[in-house]
Amino acid sequence: EAGVAQSPRYKIIEKRQSVAFWCNPISGHATLYWYQQILGQGPKLLIQFQNNGVVDDSQLPKDRFSAERLKGVDSTLKIQPAKLEDSAVYLCASSLVRSSGGWETQYFGPGTRLLVL
């Protein structure tokens, strides 16, 4: 079974530029998550999708970050414009559908390492 795929693996941009990350979840996984992991910290959940709808985006800095999951499969996370403090690893995870508020096992991709200069 193929895992969660992410691209690119690395990205270097200058501040105020825009950047986009792509995620392809495990086939059949209805729930998709984007995390930001700053060096030396644990991952921080930014947004959750269930199929193509947003479940929660309370931690997403909406003035510069946006995410979409068209057709309920692949997802993209965009930053525009980027700031120095956005340097981090961006992780995508997927899980089976969350039912009755429970938490299924999340399967993580390798992440995209972003450096903003």
Next chain:
Amino acid sequence: AQSVTQPDIHITVSEGASLELRCNYSYGATPYLFWYVQSPGQGLQLLLKYFSGDTLVQGIKGFEAEFKRSQSSFNLRKPSVHWSDAAEYFCAVGAYTGNQFYFGTGTSLTVIP
């Protein structure tokens, strides 16, 4: 507010020694509890999880964790550590109701021969 605390930033153990990594959470109701491991260059991998039932949970790679409600803790243990266990370990908490999911700051494990 919900929170997860991993008091130990870094732990060093000898190969073959026992291991215990601490995790404390702050939440009104018993949340969903997880331990993940992150090895260099690899993604996060689930070791084990707990929601209800037996408070001693067995996971992969010989790890186990014990939920103690009175102490709001979910400590990870392994009786005999192998050099391949060197990695970053994260405790995570999912809200019983709602959509909050939090990771701790992680504990880095070094294994010396």
